[in-house]
Amino acid sequence: MTDTPARIPGERAALIWGVLATILVVVASIGVFLVAPGDADQGIVQRIFYFHVAIAIVSLVAFAVACVAGILFLRTRRERWDDVGEAAIRIGLLFSVLVVITGSIWAKASWGTWWVWSDPRLVTYLIVVLIYAAYFVLRSSAEDDRRMRYSAIYSIAGFASVPLSFYSVRVAESFVHPVVFTRGGANMPGSMLVWFVVSQAAILALFIALLEVELVGRRSERALRQLVLRLENP
Amino acid sequence: MVTARGLVHAYGERRAVDGVDLDLAPGERVALAGANGAGKSTLLRMLATLVRPKAGTLTVLGHAIPDAARAARTGIGYLAHDPLVYLDLTARQNLELYGDLYGVADRDARITDLLDDVGLAVRAEDTVRTFSRGMAQRLALARMLLHRPRLLLLDEPHASLDAAGADRLDRELDAARDDGRAAVIVTHDVERVARVADRLVVLRAGRVVLDTPMGDLDPMDVRRLYTGVAP
Amino acid sequence: MRGRQLAALVRKDLRLELRTRETIVAMVLFAIVMLVILEFGLGTRDGDLTRFAGGLMWVTLAFTAVLGVGRSYVAEREQRVLDGLLVAPVPRVVLLGAKAIAILIYMAAVEVVVIPLVGIFFVKGPYWDSIGWIAITALLADVCIALAGTLFSGLALFTRARDLILPVLFLPALVPVVIAGAGATHAVAGGPHDMSEWRGYCLFLAAYAILFALVSVATYDAVFDD
Structure with missing residues (x-):
């Protein structure tokens, strides 16, 4: 803390994860769009499925990371956990928006309409986007200690809202429409499953790489701020 | 009654309280003075368990803050600007x-x-x-x-109390000396507080710059310390 | 000790409310206006809104809840009393419980008006036989609203533009409560009387309340820990 490091810690990790994520995304894209067996009914759009589901799952991972970071912040009061929480939610929110967009494209291809209120995934991710967009509204209207504390508390409460939203939408669904749309799931051929796992790994690596990059950026920003402060008040 | 070592509180990067050591014995009444923004009120709020120290250790009435804050609160009397x-x-x-x-x-x-x-x-x-x-x-x-309460924490009490109230408070502070309670009195007006305080602590930019028994005091020194001009 | 503190804090909120009559009266009026606006907004003046009665009820109650929850720390903030409560040896969870109980009472007072009105305004068919089931639903949902509302109003308390922040934080979290409240009401009001559906939604509300109670108890210390 007292010395400004010449190299920001985490740079190397960010680089390694970045390279790994790039390789995995390239491999997964080739696999998904060129190798994996297509679906007779849906054609190219069906291939969005691999990334759509992978991104959906990883965005929940991101919110879980933020929730844990929130708990750790409240325990230790160290700024680094606030950094982790904010970066994770930023990426998770981006991914959730992508889920809604890819889901909407899918809905257009499958059912000929951009929005289907009876599709639980589309609806829940819309709610999730609203929950976590509010996080940034809260952040921007409080300062310093309070900002970090409130953010930590909200990232915990928000993560409690996620399963509640998932479940409430599905409870309603099961009563209103007894037949729930299922995509993929159990009856997936083996070769599809392989590419599904690869794209899942690719998106997860991408999340970690983005998180590392965000954290490095934040650390260097803080180091710079401290340097400026020291120059101003010798 | 109070043991503070290296207390720090910061608003963002600005340190309102910057490494304060303070000890308070039973029966002791400390006047806490300093210019606006010197960190008096923040320090008092820290002693009152309303503000968590960013660094340093704080014991109030034998209880570590913030972990045992609730036990300490039973013995704290806090008089703020607002009633x-x-x-x-x-x-x-x-x-x-x-x-x-x-x-x-x-x-x-x-x-x-x-x-x-x-x-x-x-x-x-x-x-x-x-x-x-x-x-x-x-x-x-x-x-x-x-x-x-056994520890009285007063934020500029004489500024907002009327004459009758101020008299009542002065009597309480004298009683506190006699029965082993302690008090911290934040003040702008050292002369006014001199008759009920035993010790003067002056803060400047979040640091203690003077800690002396009331008896040894030259009012001119205090004024210089406020402004930071060397005596 | 905690019981005495809790009782004192709740009594204080009710005394203030009885003396100033600021919150409950405004909430009730707001809820009635909401129902009228929804009726005209849906534009079916001669139509049958029975199918939507549950939804109309819970949309109204959700927005009314935001209004009431927004008032929950107003006396402490405007009259700057909060430090007095915080410097007293009160466990933060007792502050949480007291505010939640006050919100619960306000919501119950609003529902005493809104639930019968929904029946009168919107429902054609059996309604009054189910009023007990609807009341149980409302009570469960109120616990959810009170717990989540207390937590979020604590977060919004010292933010800039707090009146704007609260609905942005609170309403997304209320979506599940609206879904379940409307679903449970729909299941028993005006038409098919589906108790298994009602039970499913009410169990969900109970799960929501438990989860938010855990989150609130775990984090409320930090809300006021400056």
Whole structure:
């Protein structure tokens, strides 16, 4: 803390994860769009499925990371956990928006309409986007200690809202429409499953790489701020 | 009563309290002075367990802060700029609330005594909204004393109390010296507080720049310390 | 000790409310206006809104809840009393419980008006036989609203533009409560009387309340820990 490091810690990790994520995304894209067996009914759009589901799952991972970071912040009061929480939610929110967009494209291809209120995934991710967009509204209207504390508390409460939203939408669904749309799931051929796992790994690596990059950026920003402060008040 | 080592509190990057050491013995009454923004009120709020120290260690009435803050709070009496009472409750209802929050056993008798003591017995059933500033602050004095605190933390008490209230407070501070309680009095007016304080601590930019018995004091030194011009 | 503190804090909120009559009256009026606006907004003046009665009820109650929850720390903030409560040896969870109970009472007072009105305004068919089931639903949902509302209003308390922040934080979290409240009401009001559906939604509300109670108890210390 007292010395400004010449190299920001985490740079190397960010680089390694970045390279790994790039390789995995390239491999997964080739696999998904060129190798994996297509679906007779849906054609190219069906291939969005691999990334759509992978991104959906990883965005929940991101919110879980933020929730844990929130708990750790409240325990230790160290700024680094606030950094982790904010970066994770930023990426998770981006991914959730992508889920809604890819889901909407899918809905257009499958059912000929951009929005289907009876599709639980589309609806829940819309709610999730609203929950976590509010996080940034809260952040921007409080300062310093309070900002970090409130953010930590909200990232915990928000993560409690996620399963509640998932479940409430599905409870309603099961009563209103007894037949729930299922995509993929159990009856997936083996070769599809392989590419599904690869794209899942690719998106997860991408999340970690983005998180590392965000954290490095934040650390260097803080180091710079401290340097400026020291120059101003010798 | 209080042991503080290296206390720090920062708003963002700006340090309001920057490495303060402070010890308070039973019966000791410390005046805490300094210019605006020197960190007096923040330090007092820290001692009152309202602000968590960013660094350093703090023990109040034998309890480590913030971990054992609630145990410490039972023995703290805090008088702030604001009277900390509800305007739409009567004087008595306010004291009843605080009596319950502090678990005062002889609540009703104690409240009647204190209302009498601060000269509000006749206004006990009126809402605080109808009170003058001085009366509200006398009610705050009663609120502070309700649970018989052993550590009094006062934020510029003489600025907001009327003459009757100030007299009552001075008597309390003298009694505190005699029965081994302690007090910290934040003040702008060192001369006014000199007659009830035993020791003067001056803060500048969050640091203690003077800590001396009241007897050894030259008022001109204090003024110079405020402004940072070398004596 | 905690019981005495809790009782004192709740009594204080009710006394303030009885003296100033600021919150409950405004909430009830707001809820009635909401129902009228929804009726005209849906534009079916001669149509049958029985199918939507549950939804209309819970949309109204959700927005009314935001209004009431927004008032929950107003006396402490405007009259600057909060430090007095915080410097007293009150466990933060007792502050949480007291505010939640006050919100619960306000919501119950609003529902005493809104639930019968929904029946009168919107429902054609059996309604009054189910009023007990609807009341149980409302009570469960109120616990959810009170717990989540207390937590979020604590967060919004010292933010800039707090009146704007609260609905942005609170309403997304209320979506599940609206879904379940409307679903449970729909299941028993005006038409098919489906108790298994009602039970499913009510169990969900109970799960929501438990989860938010855990989160609130775990985090409320930090809300006021400056």
